[in-house]
Amino acid sequence: xxxxxxxxxxxxxxxxxxxxxxxxxxxxxxxxxxxxxxxxxxxxxxxxxxxxxxxxxxxxxxxxxxxxxxxxxxxxxxxxxxxxxxxxxxxxxxxxxxxxxxxxxxxxxxxxxxxxxxxxxxxxxxxxxxxxxxxxxxxxxxxxxxxxxxxxxxxxxxxxxxxxxxxxxxxxxxxxxxxxxxxxxxxxxxxxx
Amino acid sequence: xxxxxxxxxxxxxxxxxxxxxxxxxxxxxxxxxxxxxxxxxxxxxxxxxxxxxxxxxxxxxxxxxxxxxxxxxxxxxxxxxxxxxxxxxxxxxxxxxxxxxxxxxxxxxxxxxxxxxxxxxxxxxxxxxxxxxxxxxxxxxxxxxxxxxxxxxxxxxxxxxxxxxxxxxxxxxxxxxxxxxxxxxxxxxxxxxxxxxxxxxxxxxxxxxxxxxxxxxxxxxxxxxxxxxxxxxxxxxxxxxxxxxxxxxxxxxxxxxxxxxxxxxxxxxxxxxxxxxxxxxxxxxxxxx
Numbered sequence: 001x002x003x004x005x006x007x008x009x010x011x012x013x014x015x016x017x018x019x020x021x022x023x024x025x026x027x028x029x030x031x032x033x034x035x036x037x038x039x040x041x042x043x044x045x046x047x048x049x050x051x052x053x054x055x056x057x058x059x060x061x062x063x064x065x066x067x068x069x070x071x072x073x074x075x076x077x078x079x080x081x082x083x084x085x086x087x088x089x090x091x092x093x094x095x096x097x098x099x100x101x102x103x104x105x106x107x108x109x110x111x112x113x114x115x116x117x118x119x120x121x122x123x124x125x126x127x128x129x130x131x132x133x134x135x136x137x138x139x140x141x142x143x144x145x146x147x148x149x150x151x152x153x154x155x156x157x158x159x160x161x162x163x164x165x166x167x168x169x170x171x172x173x174x175x176x177x178x179x180x181x182x183x184x185x186x187x188x189x190x191x192x193x
Numbered sequence: 194x195x196x197x198x199x200x201x202x203x204x205x206x207x208x209x210x211x212x213x214x215x216x217x218x219x220x221x222x223x224x225x226x227x228x229x230x231x232x233x234x235x236x237x238x239x240x241x242x243x244x245x246x247x248x249x250x251x252x253x254x255x256x257x258x259x260x261x262x263x264x265x266x267x268x269x270x271x272x273x274x275x276x277x278x279x280x281x282x283x284x285x286x287x288x289x290x291x292x293x294x295x296x297x298x299x300x301x302x303x304x305x306x307x308x309x310x311x312x313x314x315x316x317x318x319x320x321x322x323x324x325x326x327x328x329x330x331x332x333x334x335x336x337x338x339x340x341x342x343x344x345x346x347x348x349x350x351x352x353x354x355x356x357x358x359x360x361x362x363x364x365x366x367x368x369x370x371x372x373x374x375x376x377x378x379x380x381x382x383x384x385x386x387x388x389x390x391x392x393x394x395x396x397x398x399x400x401x402x403x404x405x406x407x408x409x410x411x412x413x414x415x416x417x418x419x420x421x422x423x424x425x426x427x428x429x430x431x432x433x434x435x436x437x438x439x440x441x442x443x444x445x446x447x448x449x450x451x452x453x454x455x456x457x458x459x460x461x462x463x464x465x466x467x468x469x470x471x472x473x474x475x476x477x478x479x480x481x482x
Contacts, residue, residue: 023345033353063424134208137352139266139424158422171352173422 026176034168041122044109058188061160065099066111082181098140207262227298248285266426269438280449283368331398388461406443
């Protein structure tokens with residue numbers, strides 16, 4: 001009898017852990033789990049941009065593509081809406097395209113601008129994109145082009161939140177309400193600049 | 194048929210791990226060197242040699258190829274990776290009973306200067322015996338599966354490169370320890386567990402894995418949302434992905450325990466008939482000495 005009881009104890013203890021960690025809401029704590037903000041990409045003007053350029057400001061990092069029918073525009077709209085209320089200054093939203101072939105620099109710049117001045121669209125090279133995917137555990141894949149050369153792109157849906165020092169702090173889930181996002185952004189703190 | 198280029202692309206490690214290289218390449222090289230230094234009459238059977246190499250090649254394929262990318266982005270691929278690390282590769286390596294050959298193949302300075310003195314330490318012996326017995330080993334074996342499949346812990350392991358590494362290697366090392374205890378070829382008295390106790394330990398570790406696998410397979414709700422948040426590699430719904438992953442946790446895992454129990458039973462029967470126990474299972478034709 002000792003063994004089944006011991007097993008039961010282990011299961012209960014684990015169930016308890018799950019409760020204690022309590023990391024199951026629409027905004028998850030990823031401090032010490034996700035890597036710091038680090039990247040080298042190209043901005044809409046073709047200039048090289050490194051993460052250091054954003055140091056001092058909290059950053060939201062999101063992966064998507066401009067031809068995205070609904071998820072990307074909805075997410076960006078909600079993020080900038082919440083940012084207007086909860087982070088009056090500083091906070092930057094980085095939109096990384098996982099479809100740099102179709103998302104040319106001018107297209108990306110126009111797209112990002114439509115969501116407000118906080119949103120910066122960045123284009124990685126294929127190598128840089130793979131490096132980002134490895135670091136942030138995100139995946140992306142492009143479907144077969146149709147007759148018009150259009151194709152669907154699968155990508156991550158979580159938004160990574162970094163504080164002003166570039167440390168990963170939280171992940172915002174697609175199910176988060178505007179109020180959830182606002183309180184998450186307050187946790188990220190204001191601009192240090 | 195995949196082209197040569199696709200095969201090569203698959204073989205490129207997704208995340209390069211020097212430790213995986215050291216362990217797999219070092220293990221294979223030491224075993225090959227050990228075989229060369231073993232007199233022909235004492236060499237392990239062909240099946241044992243195949244089991245050893247297959248075990249390490251499987252570990253390599255799972256952690257140092259494109260497979261690892263899919264294991265990070267599909268739940269069922271992750272379950273297959275753990276099945277290989279914990280149940281299959283570890284099982285094959287333990288089955289090959291490689292300690293004597295490895296001892297001859299590793300550099301003498303490492304064996305005589307480090308490993309043997311370390312092994313003779315009382316504290317090390319006490320610690321190993323505390324873990325390697327029929328009561329504790331199955332609890333750790335099953336407990337680790339439950340631990341890494343606790344949703345909030347799974348979330349951390351899949352998002353943090355560091356914890357992902359800890360998770361995978363803890364599964365492989367625990368698998369080695371568990372199957373080494375089960376498939377110990379020493380005679381009763383010398384081995385750390387009797388034949389009957391080992392069979393019970395194998396059988397009793399099955400139900401918790403079936404319960405967990407069935408719970409995951411049949412739950413019908415998304416338990417591990419980290420795959421959706423980070424993006425799935427293939428176009429498969431969360432519930433389907435989870436159902437397949439649950440079945441992998443449930444059926445082949447339980448089967449490996451049954452195979453292990455059959456091997457122990459066959460060795461037990463040989464021992465009872467007063468014949469020397471074969472080094473390899475009777476299931477593998479041509480095994481033994």
